[in-house]
Amino acid sequence: MERGKRKSWAVLIVLSVLSATGLPADARSLRASKTRDDLSPPSISGRNSNHREPTADVELLTVGLQELSAAASVLMDANTGAVLFAKNSRDRLPPASTTKIMTALLILEEGRLDDRVVITERAIGPRGSGLGLKRGQRITLRDLLWAVLLRSANDAALAAAEHVAGTTERFVARMNAKAVSLEMQGTHFTNPHGLDDPDHYSTAHDLALLTRQALRNPMFAHMVQTREARPSIQTGPNGRVVKRKLLRTHNRLLGQFFGADGVKTGYTERAGRCLVASASRGAHQLITVLLNDTHRWTDAEALLEYGFAALGGHVPKLKAFGVGSGDIQKGEGG
16 A cells, blocks of 8 residues: 555656646645745756756645655755755754765775775774674775775774774764864764764755765765775785675665666664665756655655756656665665
8 A cells, every 4th residue: 555655646746747838826735834844946046058947847746755755855956056855854863874975085085095904903893784804904995995885884984984084083073074064064973884873963954965075076976886896805814815895885776767876875773774866867966865764765766856857857757666665674884
């Protein structure tokens, strides 16, 4: 029954876009009542001459989008920062491994990717996703970053943070300083991996701001759209034994949603299923954030389709939204 209901509002979204013939003035009354976030698309300036401003038919799409199962969500134009849709987007919630977007950005900005990192005791053993690192092993900072972004490896995040800043605590201080510089006003970090802590939180809006900045880094943008990587870990006496690990992204949208090009998943028991996703079509790139969402894949597709329609960059075809609602992912940190 639930799946049928969700498919019906997805069809509503598509049919509303395909009509695109304008609506009577009272069409706005069809929108459900607003939350404290403004659910209507804002006016967007500085666009190409062929950009079509959102009109009443696009506003009607928010009727269906308000049935998103996310506790909080946002849809942002990566080029301008304009918010096209928001639901509880300023609520402070645990971000799980979407935290690692900040971790990765700082590694890229402050670290040297060719550095060879020696694993210490402090990086060993955090619960959830990991590489299974052991004390004394050697791995490049670049390969640790691959593990952070693709496998969502918590031990790799700790090892990289310690290497870049000297201690994890110093790295976390830099994470918070970076958050302030990006005007992430509802965010506070206590660790580089995103495991649950009462004082570790963010908002959907803040994570979109962060992702917009991170996607401007060419290496970050390349890594988050890559599906597989094989980092090397040196072990044994003098590091002569080399182990290679196959890493696969957790992002199901890559290769399955037209234009998908990143970014990061997350899960803990407290945070629920989280997703930051991006997609590009033509001159447009969109970022969507979904926090505590049991249907994160279908909701992400619906939001992105809505966004491209609102921007006039793409009219979605009638199809089933999403990769599937099963979304079973064990462990924490994914």
